[in-house]
Amino acid sequence: AQSVSQHNHHVILSEAASLELGCNYSYGGTVNLFWYVQYPGQHLQLLLKYFSGDPLVKGIKGFEAEFIKSKFSFNLRKPSVQWSDTAEYFCAVPLVTGTASKLTFGTGTRLQVTL
């Protein structure tokens, strides 16, 4: 079964530092990948997604992620974080069973950006 793992559970960075959050998935075939973000007190929202084509995907708020098939990875990056990036970040991959396709989420990474 497809699964996704996030190894960084809690990351603390100073403003302007560079960010890379890890995401690894288990499925070896065609795969769609998502990153969601949950800001404090807000609902989850889509940060970026990969379906096919260019493995470097750009999302909102300066985030990007690179799909590396050989490493089964889809790490999230940002060159310079801001205090407002403090949030929880979730990687997700679809799990297909029959006609349904449901998203399986990683355990999340809590990012804390300090001033």
Add this chain to the structure above:
Amino acid sequence: DGGITQSPKYLFRKEGQNVTLSCEQNLNHDAMYWYRQDPGQGLRLIYYSQIVNDFQKGDIAEGYSVSREKKESFPLTVTSAQKNPTAFYLCASSPVVRAGNYGYTFGSGTRLTVV
């Protein structure tokens, strides 16, 4: 604005009581989902529904029940059989059952606390 509305935002339940969490969407999405979010465990799927009058168990359905009488509505009942109901509950929807191609839209969540 189109979106998903979850109510109430906060809910307190006494042990032994059943409570129902509301989820309404005006996005005309076919598929709807309920997830439970606990610290360090990410999002875990409780139930999902691909079409009106049909729903399927997710990974942690025990102690929960749902109904899908209308396309717009997917209420979740947390029964007294759920041993550890204190959590943050998220409702989501997607345009088609193959959510892997579209991702989800999330509601703002309901925080349930057992007192």
